[in-house]
Amino acid sequence: MVPAADRRTGYRVEILPGADALPHEEWERLAPADDPMWARGVFTALEHSSVGPDGYAVLVLRRSGETVAALPLCLFRGLRLDDVVGSRERRLLAPVAASAPRLLRVPMLFCGHLLGQGHVLAGEALDAEAAGLLVRGVLGFARRERIGTVVLKDFAAAELAPLRPALEQAGFFLAPGLPDTELALGHNSFDEYVAALPAKPRRNVRSKLRKFRARPELRVDVLDDFAHLLPQVLALYRQVMARAEQRLDVLDHDFLTALHSSADPGRRLVACFEGDRLVAFLLCLFRGSGAVGARIGLDYRLAHEARLYHIVHYEAIRLAIDAGCTHIRFAQTAYEPKLELGCRLVEQRHAMTHVRPLPRAVLRRVLPRALGAAVTDALEPHRTPAARPRTAPSPGER
Numbered sequence: 271m272v273p274a275a276d277r278r279t280g281y282r283v284e285i286l287p288g289a290d291a292l293p294h295e296e297w298e299r300l301a302p303a304d305d306p307m308w309a310r311g312v313f314t315a316l317e318h319s320s321v322g323p324d325g326y327a328v329l330v331l332r333r334s335g336e337t338v339a340a341l342p343l344c345l346f347r348g349l350r351l352d353d354v355v356g357s358r359e360r361r362l363l364a365p366v367a368a369s370a371p372r373l374l375r376v377p378m379l380f381c382g383h384l385l386g387q388g389h390v391l392a393g394e395a396l397d398a399e400a401a402g403l404l405v406r407g408v409l410g411f412a413r414r415e416r417i418g419t420v421v422l423k424d425f426a427a428a429e430l431a432p433l434r435p436a437l438e439q440a441g442f443f444l445a446p447g448l449p450d451t452e453l454a455l456g457h458n459s460f461d462e463y464v465a466a467l468p469a470k471p472r473r474n475v476r477s478k479l480r481k482f483r484a485r486p487e488l489r490v491d492v493l494d495d496f497a498h499l500l501p502q503v504l505a506l507y508r509q510v511m512a513r514a515e516q517r518l519d520v521l522d523h524d525f526l527t528a529l530h531s532s533a534d535p536g537r538r539l540v541a542c543f544e545g546d547r548l549v550a551f552l553l554c555l556f557r558g559s560g561a562v563g564a565r566i567g568l569d570y571r572l573a574h575e576a577r578l579y580h581i582v583h584y585e586a587i588r589l590a591i592d593a594g595c596t597h598i599r600f601a602q603t604a605y606e607p608k609l610e611l612g613c614r615l616v617e618q619r620h621a622m623t624h625v626r627p628l629p630r631a632v633l634r635r636v637l638p639r640a641l642g643a644a645v646t647d648a649l650e651p652h653r654t655p656a657a658r659p660r661t662a663p664s665p666g667e668r
Contacts, residue, residue, distance in 0.1 A: 281338075281400055283407035286328040289313035289342065296337045300391035304596070306555030306562045307386030311532030313342060316384065319525035322346070322518060323384065329407050331400055339392040339404060344384050345415060348375030349518075377417040381408055384519050386562070387450055387599075387618065388425035390433070401436040409440060413625050419633070422621040423447070424602075430621060441630055442623040445638040446645045448602040449615040453587065455595055460588040471610045475584065478577040485576055489543050490585050496539040500526050502548040503539070506567025514603075515648075521565060540585045542578055544569075550578035554586050561590040561598040580607060587611070605649060615649075 286292055289310055297310045306312075317326045325345040331338050382388030390396065396404065412420050422430070422437075424447045430437070457463040464475050482488060496503070504523055511520055529537060535557045542550035549569040555562045563586045568578055583600070590598040600608055605615070622637060624630035 280333050281403050282332045283403055284330045285411055286330055288317045288326045292328055300393055304558040304560035306535040306557035309535030309557050311534035315525050315528035318528045319522050321525055331404055339390055341381055341390050344380040346378045349378045378419045379412045379417045381422045388423050389429055395432045401433050405436040405440050418624050420623050424618045426618055437621050442621045443634045445620045445622055445641045447618040447620050449617050451600045451608045451613040452616050453598050453613045455591055455597055457591055478580045482577055482581050487544055491541050493539045493541050497530050499548055503551055509570055510567055540582045550582050552582035552586050559596040561595045563600045
């Protein structure tokens with residue numbers, strides 16, 4: 271694709287066909303050093319799978335021949351709206367899905383990360399000229415690809431801050447996203463972590479561990495090589511996704527195979543077995559001082575009685591502590607047990623627009639309110655004085 275340039279500043283925008291087209295050393299220089307979801311291997315695994323998008327690209331910003339920023343892009347030619355809304359909205363849309371399914375398919379460009387928190391890959395904060403050219407580059411790409419709706423997905427406030435003036439000038443508006451969950455680690459052992467919990471969560475952890483250990487047919491293993499288990503992993507993952515509120519990014523065998531084959535990022539499978547049968551797993555990724563419990567699978571036949579959800583999370587925390595990580599993140603679901611584990615909620619937002627004025631005005635009026643209601647519904651059962659969502663600290667507070 272013909273690159274765009276700003277002659278006054280020397281910046282130049284290029285569109286690459288995917289993560290593989292950006293040299294590994296450039297990716298490593300720009301990517302967050304402690305976020306495993308932003309390892310290049312995660313993106314190349316996505317691009318070799320059928321997770322959902324119809325295409326991928328990476329917008330690259332260069333100056334004097336040096337890459338100063340990169341922004342991954344996911345193209346949906348016809349994203350199904352009933353796959354990205356909650357169960358209540360899905361029920362309301364069911365008659366439309368049955369009678370006129372094409373009405374529910376919307377061309378959409380996601381910027382950032384389909385599976386994790388949004389970032390612009392950059393060694394330092396972008397100046398106003400660079401931010402403006404990046405935003406114009408995204409919109410120009412969307413127009414060329416005939417995609418109307420553009421979303422910078424799940425960005426923390428500090429990540430959006432350098433882009434805010436350019437986004438607002440280009441007609442973007444903000445809408446709330448589901449918060450991320452992050453557990454700070456500063457313990458020498460898992461037992462020390464448990465001992466530091468408040469009284470009730472501490473009792474609950476110990477009780478769940480006792481109940482699990484009282485079932486001798488169950489055991490937990492941590493595996494570096496789990497290729498032979500991928501069919502069972504997918505079967506358990508599908509049980510979880512069948513109950514999920516949203517299904518934007520359903521992982522497949524090709525993604526897991528590619529990720530397993532990659533040395534980047536570090537990955538381990540927390541696997542719970544009943545005899546030789548896999549009954550629960552948590553796929554964990556590691557990078558620098560950060561860890562992520564990326565995706566979970568459960569056999570609901572005994573998940574509740576054996577406390578399998580909690581057991582695999584406890585083992586992930588143990589792994590992260592043993593690896594010297596300063597924090598571990600989990601998914602944007604099941605907030606109550608994660609708050610009990612000591613996680614904080616990291617506020618995230620979407621920056622959204624449409625390339626045409628009339629649809630943009632409609633989206634601006636409807637989406638922030640609808641997405642805000644969805645976030646409230648997700649958090650309301652867990653909103654207690656001790657567990658209200660907190661935003662990530664600003665750079666001056668870190």
